[in-house]
Amino acid sequence: MSGNELRCVKRAFDSNYIAPAGPQVKEFEDMFSHVSGFKFCAAVASGTAALHLALRHLGVSKGDAVLCQSLTFLGGVSPIIFLGAKPVFIDSDKVSWNMDMNLLECELKSRTKAGRRVKAVITADIYGQPADVDIAAELCDKYGAVYISDSCEAVGAKYKGRFAGKGAGAAVYSFNGNKIITTSGGGMLASDDRDLILDAKFLAEQARERFPYYQHNTIGYNYRLSNISAAIGLGQLAVLQSRVKRRRQIFEEYKKSLSCIPGVGFMPEPDWACCNRWLTVMTLDPVITKTTPENVRLALERINIESRPLWKPMHMQPVFKGCRIVGGAVSEELFATGLCLPSGTAMTSQDIHRTCSCIKSLLKQVS
Ligand SMILES: *Cc1c(COP(=O)(O)O)cnc(C)c1O
Numbered sequence: 432m433s434g435n436e437l438r439c440v441k442r443a444f445d446s447n448y449i450a451p452a453g454p455q456v457k458e459f460e461d462m463f464s465h466v467s468g469f470k471f472c473a474a475v476a477s478g479t480a481a482l483h484l485a486l487r488h489l490g491v492s493k494g495d496a497v498l499c500q501s502l503t504f505l506g507g508v509s510p511i512i513f514l515g516a517k518p519v520f521i522d523s524d525k526v527s528w529n530m531d532m533n534l535l536e537c538e539l540k541s542r543t544k545a546g547r548r549v550k551a552v553i554t555a556d557i558y559g560q561p562a563d564v565d566i567a568a569e570l571c572d573k574y575g576a577v578y579i580s581d582s583c584e585a586v587g588a589k590y591k592g593r594f595a596g597k598g599a600g601a602a603v604y605s606f607n608g609n610k611i612i613t614t615s616g617g618g619m620l621a622s623d624d625r626d627l628i629l630d631a632k633f634l635a636e637q638a639r640e641r642f643p644y645y646q647h648n649t650i651g652y653n654y655r656l657s658n659i660s661a662a663i664g665l666g667q668l669a670v671l672q673s674r675v676k677r678r679r680q681i682f683e684e685y686k687k688s689l690s691c692i693p694g695v696g697f698m699p700e701p702d703w704a705c706c707n708r709w710l711t712v713m714t715l716d717p718v719i720t721k722t723t724p725e726n727v728r729l730a731l732e733r734i735n736i737e738s739r740p741l742w743k744p745m746h747m748q749p750v751f752k753g754c755r756i757v758g759g760a761v762s763e764e765l766f767a768t769g770l771c772l773p774s775g776t777a778m779t780s781q782d783i784h785r786t787c788s789c790i791k792s793l794l795k796q797v798s
Contacts, residue, residue, distance in 0.1 A: 436666030453658030478605030522758030556585030694719030
């Protein structure tokens with residue numbers, strides 16, 4: 432927290448709106464609309480909820496296929512399952528680690544040829560790396576699918592100078608406790624489509640019809656964001672740019688210290704992207720470094736430093752056994768060779784130095 436948040440929360444308390452409604456929710460949506468460039472926003476309980484609402488609005492249902500990225504977090508996929516539809520996983524490319532647009536095109540083409548229209552495509556902005564929105568939007572347009580950008584990890588990242596996700600039919604963002612800015616828990620659905628946002632808000636409020644009594648013609652959800660959380664969000668949005676700046680610095684410090692070691696690499700940044708570097712991700716060539724990310728993780732853990740493997744690709748998850756995967760080798764290799772390093776904005780240069788020293792001494796030992 433930056434300190435701003437408490438003032439915003441105090442204001443919310445003073446207004447006595449301790450509810451999933453109130454002036455701060457509207458303010459937060461308007462401010463997010465302003466920073467993202469999307470015309471309409473709905474503040475909701477989580478990023479997962481935002482995606483669920485978008486897919487539900489599009490009528491995704493039993494038997495439908497939704498194309499999505501294999502290298503991602505479960506919350507970007509589970510709403511497909513909530514609606515009874517089937518995920519089709521697409522592999523990543525090596526330049527962005529996000530969805531491979533050539534594979535996406537092949538899959539859209541072959542499904543269209545077979546007369547199976549795809550309702551929705553979801554790209555994920557992995558570790559804050561914006562997906563190639565223009566290409567994805569063009570492909571979705573051509574094949575009649577709605578394009579949703581899962582920008583949960585990319586709040587504050589830029590794509591060709593635009594806010595990550597802008598240019599998609601809808602984009603979802605997360606303010607979960609682990610993300611670059613947080614409302615302790617929360618999410619945002621953003622779109623230029625007014626009907627989509629209005630319908631999502633309606634569904635997020637238990638699909639309550641406009642009657643004096645409670646009338647329900649369909650089933651909705653309890654997905655609204657609390658006014659208190661929205662107040663925290665207002666304080667956090669004010670420091671978003673400085674948070675991105677610090678995360679990018681942290682990435683550069685790691686890179687400067689470690690990239691001279693043979694076999695050590697870092698997540699690339701394609702020319703369209705200004706990644707928010709939510710997490711710094713390094714890769715180890717197992718042949719050159721003669722070790723594995725797991726050994727590095729354990730060495731760090733011994734001195735009480737937490738690091739983590741990358742997202743385990745969805746097509747490797749037991750729960751998605753039998754689902755279709757297009758490609759797969761790139762995300763499998765990233766999972767096998769990558770490691771997420773500590774990247775919190777509160778880290779000092781000494782903290783980074785300590786982490787790097789541990790990694791360096793381990794790599795020296797084994798080589
Ligand atoms: C965090 C995250 C989500 C889900 O957001 P929640 O707010 O935790 O529900 C979805 N997709 C990706 C890629 C995420 O990192």
